[in-house]
Amino acid sequence: MSTSLATYISLPGTTAEAFEHWHEVFGGELNLMRYGDTPMEGMPFEPDPQAVAHVALSLPGGELTGGDVMDDKDYPIRDTAYSLLYTVESPELARELIDKLISGGGSENMPFEKAPWGDWYGQVFDRFGVMWAFSVESGESGESGKATG
CATH class of the missing domain: 3.10.180.10 (2,3-Dihydroxybiphenyl 1,2-Dioxygenase, domain 1)
Structure with a gap:
């Protein structure tokens, strides 16, 4: 495997919807895994089986990855500090x-x-x-x- 850099974004329970939307907009290859699709033994928390454990959208020129936020904190998404x-x-x-x-x-x-x-x-x-x-x-x-x- 070669060295690479991908963007990772955590969304508050909307990760699957967001990545499916981005897949419709940009195309590419989408791979989505929910916690219910994984062996959950040994997890340090009790995830919702429908929550996104990991998702990757491979696009020409790069990869966008992410997962659902696993705590109850309110993280700002809409901001101009990043794009x-x-x-x-x-x-x-x-x-x-x-x-x-x-x-x-x-x-x-x-x-x-x-x-x-x-x-x-x-x-x-x-x-x-x-x-x-x-x-x-x-x-x-x-x-x-x-x-x-």
């Missing part, structure tokens, strides 16, 4: 993905357009409160004019 940055090949593809997240209950945070540094950039919050940032390098195809949806 999932997805760099894609064209402004048209980025706009298509942004539109899918918005039509799935999300909202635009920053319009997707040419940024002052020359690349395309924009942000959207999905319906789970996760901020997705989209980037297209200026040397990529489709860079003339504003990307439209």
Whole structure:
């Protein structure tokens, strides 16, 4: 196995729904395992058998992983302190993905357009409160004019 870095996100009981939504939006390969699918002997806590123990969504360029939060604390999800940055090949593809997240209950945070540094950039919050940032390098195809949806 080679060295890699994946993003891991814990959601408050909505992990399965979120990853299924992201799978619909982005495609890729989805592998989801619930606690009820695992041998639960020796666990330091009593998980809900329907809670997500681990999920992985393999996408072109990376992997998004996660699981359900296992305590009763209220963790902030919607925030601008972090985002999932997805760099894609064209402004048209980025706009298509942004539109899918918005039509799935999300909202635009920053319009997707040419940024002052020359690349395309924009942000959207999905319906789970996760901020997705989209980037297209200026040397990529489709860079003339504003990307439209």
